[in-house]
Amino acid sequence: xxxxxxxxxxxxxxxxxxxxxxxxxxxxxxxxxxxxxxxxxxxxxxxxxxxxxxxxxxxxxxxxxxxxxxxxxxxxxxxxxxxxxxxxxxxxxxxxxxxxxxxxxxxxxxxxxxxxxxxxxxxxxxxxxxxxxxxxxxxxxxxxxxxxxxxxxxxxxxxxxxxxxxxxxxxxxxxxxxxxxxxxxxxxxxxxxxxxxxxxx
Numbered sequence: 586x587x588x589x590x591x592x593x594x595x596x597x598x599x600x601x602x603x604x605x606x607x608x609x610x611x612x613x614x615x616x617x618x619x620x621x622x623x624x625x626x627x628x629x630x631x632x633x634x635x636x637x638x639x640x641x642x643x644x645x646x647x648x649x650x651x652x653x654x655x656x657x658x659x660x661x662x663x664x665x666x667x668x669x670x671x672x673x674x675x676x677x678x679x680x681x682x683x684x685x686x687x688x689x690x691x692x693x694x695x696x697x698x699x700x701x702x703x704x705x706x707x708x709x710x711x712x713x714x715x716x717x718x719x720x721x722x723x724x725x726x727x728x729x730x731x732x733x734x735x736x737x738x739x740x741x742x743x744x745x746x747x748x749x750x751x752x753x754x755x756x757x758x759x760x761x762x763x764x765x766x767x768x769x770x771x772x773x774x775x776x777x778x779x780x781x782x783x784x785x786x
Contacts, residue, residue: 588630591693594674596626596634598697601641602670609642641677648676655713667701668710675714691715 588596603615616638620631641648649661652672661669675694678685691714698707 586625587627591696593630593634594693595697595700597637597641598670598674598701600634600638601673602666604642604645604670604673605666612642640681641673644677644681645673648673648680651676651680652713655716665702665706668698668706671697671702671710672713675710679714 600612600616600619603612607615616635620626652669653661655676656664664672671694674697675690678690679687682690691711694714695707695711698710702710
């Protein structure tokens, strides 16, 4: 049975998802088993899927570098595995597949995120691929949820500690400065008193 384009893309995504859990050799076995279990897939579709996956895998370091760049330094290991597989497929289609318009690649990536990822992931995927950084970061924060708040707290705690230490040092300096000034005034007064007493005698 001939597969729709969306079903073909979904199959490629499902196989790309396994990249993070298998070596290249193991992945080839996974792909082989996948098609053995689905004899209803036409030969042309199987060849297209295998060829496209092979092309993506050859360019994987380049694709990952592009994702790292458009995510503005966000480490790939911090992305969810489904989101990463979706972005890899979409970036490949945008940069290497002239038959797929950019808008189609982005829309299809968002649709995959709606099915296989968290509720906020489609916003993140769309924001990254469309270059809307505010939307992408909001998606990240919502995906992380409480973890994001924890990260903010962890970041704030050392900052507050440093500010507290600085304020303490400034206060100590002020106290020392006041103490030195007061001591100098006492010394001066003492000298004056002694001079006055000597002159009187």
